[in-house]
Amino acid sequence: MTRLxxxxxxxxxxxxxxxxxxxxxxxxxxxxxxxxEMEEASGTRVDTPGxxxxxxxxxxxxxxxxxxxxxxxxxxxxYLDHVxxxxxxxxxxxFTFQVWVKPETVTGFPVILKKGNAGNSTxxxxxxxxxxxxxxxxxxxxxxxxxxxxxxxTAGNWYHIVFWHDAxxxxxxxxxxxxxxxxxxxxxxxxxxxxxxxxxAGVDQSLYWDGLIDQVGLWKRKLTSSEITELYNxxxxxxxxxxxxxxxxxxxxxxxxxxxGCPGDLFLLVxxx
Ligand SMILES: [Ca+2]
Ligand SMILES: [Ca+2]
Numbered sequence: 001m002t003r004l005x006x007x008x009x010x011x012x013x014x015x016x017x018x019x020x021x022x023x024x025x026x027x028x029x030x031x032x033x034x035x036x037e038m039e040e041a042s043g044t045r046v047d048t049p050g051x052x053x054x055x056x057x058x059x060x061x062x063x064x065x066x067x068x069x070x071x072x073x074x075x076x077x078x079y080l081d082h083v084x085x086x087x088x089x090x091x092x093x094x095f096t097f098q099v100w101v102k103p104e105t106v107t108g109f110p111v112i113l114k115k116g117n118a119g120n121s122t123x124x125x126x127x128x129x130x131x132x133x134x135x136x137x138x139x140x141x142x143x144x145x146x147x148x149x150x151x152x153x154t155a156g157n158w159y160h161i162v163f164w165h166d167a168x169x170x171x172x173x174x175x176x177x178x179x180x181x182x183x184x185x186x187x188x189x190x191x192x193x194x195x196x197x198x199x200x201a202g203v204d205q206s207l208y209w210d211g212l213i214d215q216v217g218l219w220k221r222k223l224t225s226s227e228i229t230e231l232y233n234x235x236x237x238x239x240x241x242x243x244x245x246x247x248x249x250x251x252x253x254x255x256x257x258x259x260x261g262c263p264g265d266l267f268l269l270v271x272x273x
Contacts, residue, residue: 091192114197135149
Protein backbone atom coordinates (compact mmCIF):
# COMPACT_ATOMS: atom_id res chain seq x y z
CA MET A 1 0.00 0.00 0.00
CA THR A 2 1.38 3.39 -0.98
CA ARG A 3 2.12 5.66 1.96
CA LEU A 4 0.87 9.21 1.62
CA UNK A 5 3.34 11.94 2.54
CA UNK A 6 2.67 13.29 6.03
CA UNK A 7 0.96 16.53 5.00
CA UNK A 8 -1.16 14.76 2.37
CA UNK A 9 -2.32 12.46 5.14
CA UNK A 10 -3.27 15.44 7.28
CA UNK A 11 -5.11 17.00 4.33
CA UNK A 12 -7.03 13.76 3.73
CA UNK A 13 -7.96 13.64 7.40
CA UNK A 14 -9.11 17.27 7.50
CA UNK A 15 -11.14 16.79 4.30
CA UNK A 16 -12.85 13.76 5.79
CA UNK A 17 -13.48 15.65 9.02
CA UNK A 18 -15.10 18.59 7.22
CA UNK A 19 -17.27 16.22 5.18
CA UNK A 20 -18.67 14.49 8.28
CA UNK A 21 -21.79 16.08 9.78
CA UNK A 22 -20.85 16.99 13.34
CA UNK A 23 -23.28 16.07 16.13
CA UNK A 24 -25.50 18.92 17.34
CA UNK A 25 -24.11 18.45 20.84
CA UNK A 26 -20.39 18.30 21.42
CA UNK A 27 -20.26 17.28 25.05
CA UNK A 28 -22.19 15.20 27.52
CA UNK A 29 -22.45 18.28 29.73
CA UNK A 30 -24.35 20.32 27.09
CA UNK A 31 -27.77 21.30 28.48
CA UNK A 32 -26.99 19.35 31.66
CA UNK A 33 -29.15 21.08 34.29
CA UNK A 34 -28.31 18.99 37.35
CA UNK A 35 -25.97 16.14 38.24
CA UNK A 36 -25.88 14.61 41.70
CA GLU A 37 -22.82 12.40 42.24
CA MET A 38 -23.92 11.41 45.77
CA GLU A 39 -20.37 11.51 47.14
CA GLU A 40 -21.42 12.89 50.55
CA ALA A 41 -21.55 10.50 53.51
CA SER A 42 -24.71 12.24 54.75
CA GLY A 43 -26.48 15.58 54.66
CA THR A 44 -27.11 17.80 51.64
CA ARG A 45 -26.31 16.16 48.28
CA VAL A 46 -24.64 18.71 46.03
CA ASP A 47 -25.71 19.40 42.44
CA THR A 48 -22.29 19.62 40.76
CA PRO A 49 -23.07 21.76 37.67
CA GLY A 50 -26.31 23.32 38.92
CA UNK A 51 -27.94 24.75 42.01
CA UNK A 52 -30.47 22.02 42.89
CA UNK A 53 -28.77 20.76 46.05
CA UNK A 54 -30.96 18.09 47.67
CA UNK A 55 -32.15 18.22 51.28
CA UNK A 56 -31.36 15.05 53.22
CA UNK A 57 -33.88 12.95 55.07
CA UNK A 58 -31.54 10.41 56.74
CA UNK A 59 -29.99 8.93 53.56
CA UNK A 60 -26.61 7.31 54.29
CA UNK A 61 -23.82 6.29 51.91
CA UNK A 62 -22.11 3.26 50.43
CA UNK A 63 -19.66 2.55 47.62
CA UNK A 64 -21.42 3.41 44.35
CA UNK A 65 -21.01 2.80 40.63
CA UNK A 66 -18.69 5.86 40.62
CA UNK A 67 -17.33 6.91 44.00
CA UNK A 68 -20.10 6.82 46.61
CA UNK A 69 -23.84 6.34 46.25
CA UNK A 70 -26.79 7.33 48.41
CA UNK A 71 -28.01 4.40 50.52
CA UNK A 72 -31.78 4.53 50.95
CA UNK A 73 -33.71 2.37 53.44
CA UNK A 74 -37.40 1.81 52.80
CA UNK A 75 -37.93 0.72 56.40
CA UNK A 76 -36.54 4.05 57.65
CA UNK A 77 -38.51 6.22 55.17
CA UNK A 78 -35.36 7.92 53.85
CA TYR A 79 -35.22 10.22 50.80
CA LEU A 80 -33.78 13.43 49.33
CA ASP A 81 -35.86 16.31 48.03
CA HIS A 82 -36.03 19.81 46.59
CA VAL A 83 -38.93 22.25 46.43
CA UNK A 84 -40.44 23.10 43.05
CA UNK A 85 -38.04 24.99 40.82
CA UNK A 86 -37.94 25.87 37.11
CA UNK A 87 -34.79 23.73 36.76
CA UNK A 88 -36.71 20.63 37.88
CA UNK A 89 -39.94 21.55 36.03
CA UNK A 90 -40.58 20.50 32.46
CA UNK A 91 -43.54 21.59 30.32
CA UNK A 92 -43.57 20.56 26.66
CA UNK A 93 -39.80 20.29 26.24
CA UNK A 94 -37.18 17.65 25.52
CA PHE A 95 -35.52 16.25 28.63
CA THR A 96 -33.62 13.15 29.74
CA PHE A 97 -32.80 11.66 33.14
CA GLN A 98 -30.24 9.03 34.01
CA VAL A 99 -29.95 7.12 37.28
CA TRP A 100 -27.80 4.25 38.46
CA VAL A 101 -29.64 2.06 40.95
CA LYS A 102 -28.78 -1.05 42.95
CA PRO A 103 -31.94 -2.33 44.66
CA GLU A 104 -31.64 -4.11 47.99
CA THR A 105 -35.19 -5.44 47.64
CA VAL A 106 -37.57 -5.48 44.66
CA THR A 107 -41.14 -5.59 45.87
CA GLY A 108 -44.19 -3.36 45.75
CA PHE A 109 -43.82 0.00 43.95
CA PRO A 110 -40.60 1.61 45.18
CA VAL A 111 -40.13 5.13 43.78
CA ILE A 112 -36.72 6.10 42.38
CA LEU A 113 -37.56 9.72 41.59
CA LYS A 114 -40.63 11.82 41.01
CA LYS A 115 -42.10 15.31 40.85
CA GLY A 116 -45.73 16.01 41.68
CA ASN A 117 -48.15 13.84 43.56
CA ALA A 118 -50.27 10.92 42.39
CA GLY A 119 -53.37 11.88 40.39
CA ASN A 120 -53.90 13.18 36.86
CA SER A 121 -54.07 16.83 37.91
CA THR A 122 -50.83 16.81 39.93
CA UNK A 123 -48.50 14.14 38.49
CA UNK A 124 -45.52 15.68 36.68
CA UNK A 125 -43.17 12.69 36.27
CA UNK A 126 -42.20 9.52 38.13
CA UNK A 127 -39.81 6.57 37.76
CA UNK A 128 -40.59 3.56 39.96
CA UNK A 129 -40.49 -0.22 40.00
CA UNK A 130 -43.72 -2.04 39.22
CA UNK A 131 -42.74 -5.10 41.22
CA UNK A 132 -39.25 -5.57 39.77
CA UNK A 133 -39.81 -3.78 36.46
CA UNK A 134 -38.89 -0.12 35.88
CA UNK A 135 -41.79 2.06 34.80
CA UNK A 136 -41.55 5.68 33.57
CA UNK A 137 -44.68 7.83 33.76
CA UNK A 138 -45.28 11.43 32.74
CA UNK A 139 -48.43 13.43 33.29
CA UNK A 140 -49.79 16.32 31.19
CA UNK A 141 -52.33 17.54 33.73
CA UNK A 142 -55.23 15.41 32.53
CA UNK A 143 -53.68 11.99 32.02
CA UNK A 144 -50.45 9.98 32.28
CA UNK A 145 -48.49 7.86 29.82
CA UNK A 146 -46.37 4.96 30.95
CA UNK A 147 -43.44 3.11 29.48
CA UNK A 148 -42.63 -0.19 31.13
CA UNK A 149 -39.21 -1.79 30.69
CA UNK A 150 -39.21 -5.33 29.29
CA UNK A 151 -37.14 -7.01 31.98
CA UNK A 152 -37.06 -7.34 35.75
CA UNK A 153 -34.34 -6.01 38.04
CA THR A 154 -32.59 -8.32 40.49
CA ALA A 155 -31.62 -7.19 43.99
CA GLY A 156 -27.89 -6.69 44.44
CA ASN A 157 -27.09 -5.69 40.84
CA TRP A 158 -26.39 -2.24 39.40
CA TYR A 159 -28.62 -0.90 36.61
CA HIS A 160 -28.33 2.18 34.41
CA ILE A 161 -31.79 3.58 33.64
CA VAL A 162 -32.22 6.40 31.11
CA PHE A 163 -35.67 7.88 30.44
CA TRP A 164 -36.90 10.85 28.45
CA HIS A 165 -39.58 12.96 26.81
CA ASP A 166 -39.29 13.97 23.14
CA ALA A 167 -41.49 17.03 22.57
CA UNK A 168 -41.34 17.08 18.76
CA UNK A 169 -42.07 13.37 18.40
CA UNK A 170 -44.70 13.41 21.18
CA UNK A 171 -43.00 10.39 22.64
CA UNK A 172 -41.47 9.07 25.85
CA UNK A 173 -38.87 6.35 26.18
CA UNK A 174 -36.84 4.25 28.58
CA UNK A 175 -33.77 2.05 28.32
CA UNK A 176 -31.97 -0.07 30.89
CA UNK A 177 -28.28 -0.99 30.61
CA UNK A 178 -28.03 0.49 27.12
CA UNK A 179 -30.65 -1.90 25.71
CA UNK A 180 -32.95 -1.18 22.78
CA UNK A 181 -35.25 1.63 24.02
CA UNK A 182 -38.94 1.12 24.61
CA UNK A 183 -40.82 4.16 23.30
CA UNK A 184 -44.47 5.12 22.93
CA UNK A 185 -46.78 8.08 22.39
CA UNK A 186 -47.37 10.93 24.81
CA UNK A 187 -49.02 14.22 23.85
CA UNK A 188 -49.61 17.46 25.69
CA UNK A 189 -46.15 17.78 27.21
CA UNK A 190 -45.33 17.32 30.86
CA UNK A 191 -47.20 19.20 33.56
CA UNK A 192 -45.25 22.06 35.14
CA UNK A 193 -46.85 22.43 38.54
CA UNK A 194 -45.68 23.07 42.09
CA UNK A 195 -44.90 19.55 43.30
CA UNK A 196 -41.66 18.77 45.14
CA UNK A 197 -38.86 16.79 43.47
CA UNK A 198 -38.14 13.66 45.51
CA UNK A 199 -35.31 11.17 45.03
CA UNK A 200 -35.82 7.76 46.60
CA ALA A 201 -39.48 8.19 47.55
CA GLY A 202 -43.00 9.11 46.64
CA VAL A 203 -43.80 10.48 50.05
CA ASP A 204 -47.48 11.20 49.26
CA GLN A 205 -47.99 7.49 48.53
CA SER A 206 -45.55 6.18 51.19
CA LEU A 207 -43.50 4.43 48.49
CA TYR A 208 -39.79 4.33 49.41
CA TRP A 209 -36.73 3.11 47.52
CA ASP A 210 -34.66 0.39 49.18
CA GLY A 211 -31.09 0.34 47.94
CA LEU A 212 -28.48 2.54 46.32
CA ILE A 213 -28.88 5.45 43.89
CA ASP A 214 -25.91 7.08 42.15
CA GLN A 215 -24.87 9.54 39.41
CA VAL A 216 -28.31 11.09 38.86
CA GLY A 217 -28.41 13.45 35.88
CA LEU A 218 -31.01 15.72 34.26
CA TRP A 219 -30.54 17.15 30.78
CA LYS A 220 -33.00 19.58 29.16
CA ARG A 221 -32.56 17.85 25.80
CA LYS A 222 -32.84 14.34 24.40
CA LEU A 223 -29.60 12.36 24.61
CA THR A 224 -28.44 10.46 21.53
CA SER A 225 -28.05 6.69 21.59
CA SER A 226 -24.26 7.06 21.37
CA GLU A 227 -24.32 9.39 24.40
CA ILE A 228 -26.33 6.81 26.38
CA THR A 229 -23.69 4.24 25.40
CA GLU A 230 -20.96 6.60 26.67
CA LEU A 231 -22.80 7.15 29.97
CA TYR A 232 -23.32 3.41 30.42
CA ASN A 233 -19.59 2.94 29.79
CA UNK A 234 -19.81 -0.86 29.61
CA UNK A 235 -21.52 -0.99 32.99
CA UNK A 236 -19.02 1.26 34.79
CA UNK A 237 -20.79 4.64 34.61
CA UNK A 238 -19.04 7.99 34.33
CA UNK A 239 -17.91 10.57 36.83
CA UNK A 240 -18.87 14.19 36.24
CA UNK A 241 -15.17 14.92 35.75
CA UNK A 242 -14.95 12.40 32.90
CA UNK A 243 -18.12 13.78 31.34
CA UNK A 244 -16.97 17.39 31.48
CA UNK A 245 -13.45 16.71 30.22
CA UNK A 246 -14.70 14.85 27.17
CA UNK A 247 -12.23 12.08 27.99
CA UNK A 248 -15.02 9.52 27.84
CA UNK A 249 -15.95 10.30 24.22
CA UNK A 250 -14.34 7.75 21.89
CA UNK A 251 -11.75 9.22 19.53
CA UNK A 252 -12.67 6.84 16.74
CA UNK A 253 -16.19 7.48 15.49
CA UNK A 254 -17.86 5.17 12.94
CA UNK A 255 -15.83 4.23 9.88
CA UNK A 256 -12.49 4.90 11.51
CA UNK A 257 -13.02 8.67 11.46
CA UNK A 258 -11.24 10.51 14.23
CA UNK A 259 -13.26 13.07 16.14
CA UNK A 260 -11.85 16.55 16.86
CA GLY A 261 -9.71 16.80 19.96
CA CYS A 262 -7.74 13.58 19.49
CA PRO A 263 -4.40 14.82 18.13
CA GLY A 264 -2.56 11.69 19.22
CA ASP A 265 -4.93 9.58 17.16
CA LEU A 266 -4.50 11.90 14.18
CA PHE A 267 -0.85 10.93 13.98
CA LEU A 268 -1.72 7.24 14.42
CA LEU A 269 -4.08 7.57 11.45
CA VAL A 270 -1.50 9.37 9.34
CA UNK A 271 1.20 6.94 10.37
CA UNK A 272 -0.97 3.96 9.37
CA UNK A 273 -1.23 5.13 5.79
CA1 LIG B 1 -21.19 8.65 43.03
CA1 LIG C 1 -42.97 24.07 38.57
